[in-house]
Amino acid sequence: MDEKNTFIVRCGEVALKGLNKPYFERMLVDRIKRVLKKYEGAEVRRHEGLIFVKTPMELEQDMVAGDISKVFGVASISPAVEVASDIEEIGDAAIEYMLRLIEKKGIKTFKVDAKRADKSFPIKSPDIGRIIGAKVLIGCKVLKVDVHRPDCLLFVDVRRDKSYIYEQKISGFGGLPLGTNGKGLVLLSGGIDSPVAAWMMAKRGMLIEAVHFHSYPYTSERAQEKVEDLARIVATYCGRFKLHTINLLPIQELIVQHCPEEETTILVRRFMMKIAEKVAKETECGMLITGENLGQVASQTAESLIVTDQSVQMPVMRPLIALDKVDIMDTARNIGTYETSILPYEDCCTVFLPKHPVTKPRLSRILESESKLDVDKLVDEAVASRETITIYPAE
Numbered sequence: 001m002d003e004k005n006t007f008i009v010r011c012g013e014v015a016l017k018g019l020n021k022p023y024f025e026r027m028l029v030d031r032i033k034r035v036l037k038k039y040e041g042a043e044v045r046r047h048e049g050l051i052f053v054k055t056p057m058e059l060e061q062d063m064v065a066g067d068i069s070k071v072f073g074v075a076s077i078s079p080a081v082e083v084a085s086d087i088e089e090i091g092d093a094a095i096e097y098m099l100r101l102i103e104k105k106g107i108k109t110f111k112v113d114a115k116r117a118d119k120s121f122p123i124k125s126p127d128i129g130r131i132i133g134a135k136v137l138i139g140c141k142v143l144k145v146d147v148h149r150p151d152c153l154l155f156v157d158v159r160r161d162k163s164y165i166y167e168q169k170i171s172g173f174g175g176l177p178l179g180t181n182g183k184g185l186v187l188l189s190g191g192i193d194s195p196v197a198a199w200m201m202a203k204r205g206m207l208i209e210a211v212h213f214h215s216y217p218y219t220s221e222r223a224q225e226k227v228e229d230l231a232r233i234v235a236t237y238c239g240r241f242k243l244h245t246i247n248l249l250p251i252q253e254l255i256v257q258h259c260p261e262e263e264t265t266i267l268v269r270r271f272m273m274k275i276a277e278k279v280a281k282e283t284e285c286g287m288l289i290t291g292e293n294l295g296q297v298a299s300q301t302a303e304s305l306i307v308t309d310q311s312v313q314m315p316v317m318r319p320l321i322a323l324d325k326v327d328i329m330d331t332a333r334n335i336g337t338y339e340t341s342i343l344p345y346e347d348c349c350t351v352f353l354p355k356h357p358v359t360k361p362r363l364s365r366i367l368e369s370e371s372k373l374d375v376d377k378l379v380d381e382a383v384a385s386r387e388t389i390t391i392y393p394a395e
């Protein structure tokens with residue numbers, strides 16, 4: 001029996017990549033290695049369509065499995081026992097494994113699910129199940145077989161050189177490995193939606209950077225810290241990334257002074273997009289990512305989104321556009337951003353909020369209002385004033 005903890009890592013969508021599958025698998029292995037770099041002695045390798053991870057015995061399995069489960073591209077993980085592909089060794093290891101489970105979980109019934117990936121192994125899968133089941137019954141007197149609702153489903157996976165025994169399949173998030181789908185710039189606020197949008201695009205393999213707009217001193221330093229806290233949570237999935245922060249207050253004040261009040265929201269939004277596009281070009285991001293959701297607020301009606309898109313040439317990804325708000329909140333809770341997002345700190349979108357914002361803006365009127373401002377100069381000044389910090393994953 002191996003003296004290290006062994007984990008079987010299964011790929012999800014990566015397995016469907018045909019001739020590109022080796023590339024995606026290499027990227028996935030690389031990402032898992034990066035995440036496990038903090039554990040001295042961790043080993044990661046591809047073999048026969050699976051990824052195998054080994055770590056020193058002193059590391060807690062749940063902790064390691066939790067880290068691996070956050071790597072995009074991972075469908076599931078099983079902490080396993082590795083033994084030689086010999087029916088006697090498999091039987092002895094299964095008995096020892098089940099004795100530990102009886103002590104730890106108090107299980108009383110079990111069922112064996114055997115699979116023979118190595119077709120040259122002389123015993124077929126159903127017979128492996130019967131042999132191992134009989135050995136466990138003899139070695140663990142308190143156990144009984146229940147084929148319908150067992151306390152433990154014992155998996156036996158027989159492969160060419162090694163075989164594996166396990167009972168858990170811990171779900172990962174699936175998706176594609178980071179770095180396989182370009183880089184995008186997310187407009188990150190302190191709300192619920194944009195962190196989820198960043199997470200969803202990263203799940204599709206996209207590297208991210210982020211830009212955050214504030215209105216200091218109308219918005220507080222604590223509000224800024226909240227956004228950085230959210231960014232650190234997102235970074236546990238996306239890896240470290242850069243966060244650019246820009247004070248939008250000078251532009252907001254000019255809009256309030258020179259433009260119709262009801263157009264304030266859409267005009268501010270267009271400036272955000274223009275500034276973000278310029279930052280994206282300077283940081284080699286190929287597209288913008290927003291947390292906009294159709295119909296949620298005045299700036300997110302169909303008409304408003306069309307007028308907003310007219311402000312930039314770069315593609316705008318809106319992964320939440322058709323989701324129900326409840327589903328967005330559920331995802332936020334699942335990835336750990338929700339509790340931070342609902343902290344009651346103001347953001348720049350609530351500053352100078354008009355009483356009756358236009359919900360069906362006409363582009364011609366918006367352009368007429370913008371013509372009262374030196375848009376290019378204001379955008380250049382905003383981009384030049386940005387402050388940039390590197391966000392590292394939350395511990």
